[in-house]
């Protein structure tokens with residue numbers, strides 16, 4: 477009897493644990509509110525995804541001219557040491573770097589030390605290794621891609637340092653026993669590159685100025701882009717992280733506003749559209765309280781398509797913002813009747829329906845994360 481009871485208990489707990497695991501695997505990840513409050517620092521950092529840099533390799537150290545004099549031998553021969561090599565400038569893909577904001581526009585490596593007497597060679601300079609985000613593409617001054625740092629630890633030598641000059645001991649020959657010549661160290665390379673981060677965020681917010689992109693990013697993450705009731709408040713991209721309770725994080729980018737003819741470089745133009753290209757999916761955000769928001773949506777799509785047809789094939793979601801305003805309900809109903817695409821109605825300012833939006837964002841992320849990794 478006792479054994480039967482035991483067997484029943486074991487079977488019951490086993491069944492319970494498998495259902496618990498199954499339930500956990502099937503459950504929808506819940507978005508989390510950050511436990512940390514927003515930073516109270518005055519400076520707000522934008523996301524630098526493009527940078528033009530000049531790189532200069534270190535100069536090699538000069539060789540030394542010297543003759544050894546000993547008490548027993550006045551002319552003990554030349555003993556000038558070689559100069560050390562100049563350092564290289566190297567870009568290295570690293571998980572520590574999230575964007576290019578820490579990369580300065582001129583990057584220089586140290587000079588090699590000069591040679592000394594008694595055959596002492598100068599010290600070679602250390603290389604200047606600059607950490608850049610994984611997925612940085614390096615283009616030379618002609619716009620040709622010369623490096624693609626897609627894997628952690630991968631390096632690209634951007635500018636070689638000059639080699640150190642030879643000291644006069646090097647020039648001893650049968651005919652010349654006391655050469656009074658040495659080499660200067662070579663100059664390092666001096667080149668220009670453009671660095672581009674291939675992927676900026678998982679999802680990018682696309683919309684006209686004042687649609688509420690920055691307000692939404694502030695509502696869903698700890699990012700602090702400026703919000704103001706005038707157009708073009710945001711001129712640089714900002715990235716915020718949305719956290720979920722299964723430890724996944726989705727990066728959402730607030731991009732500068734788009735206007736008709738952006739693809740012809742009007743407004744912030746091409747530069748803006750390049751930011752959009754670096755996002756896996758696009759969130760079209762519309763001010764639904766304005767007249768005919770469906771026309772705004774088709775203008776946004778037209779601009780994206782004119783710039784790059786592939787952008788239209790990316791995963792997308794329409795967000796109808798400012799649902800708290802009077803005309804919103806009516807406009808939304810008309811918009812829904814005109815399109816079959818899913819529309820999520822929210823109010824970024826009052827925080828209405830944000831949870832549903834975050835679930836939808838997670839769905840898009842889960843469906844497409846393989847394509848980005």
Ligand SMILES: Nc1nc2c(ncn2[C@@H]2O[C@H](COP(=O)(O)OP(=O)(O)OP(=O)(O)O)[C@@H](O)[C@H]2O)c(=O)[nH]1
Nearest residue numbers: 685686687688689690691704708709710733824825
């Ligand atoms: N009533 C209402 N106002 C909103 C809502 N969301 C944003 N706003 C207001 O709309 C104005 C513009 O918001 P922003 O977030 O700066 O808009 P943006 O799209 O980032 O604009 P740019 O950076 O200029 O492209 C601000 O005054 C916000 O307070 C909303 O859901 N309801």
Ligand SMILES: [Mg+2]
Nearest residue numbers: 689690709710
């Ligand atoms: Mg903004």
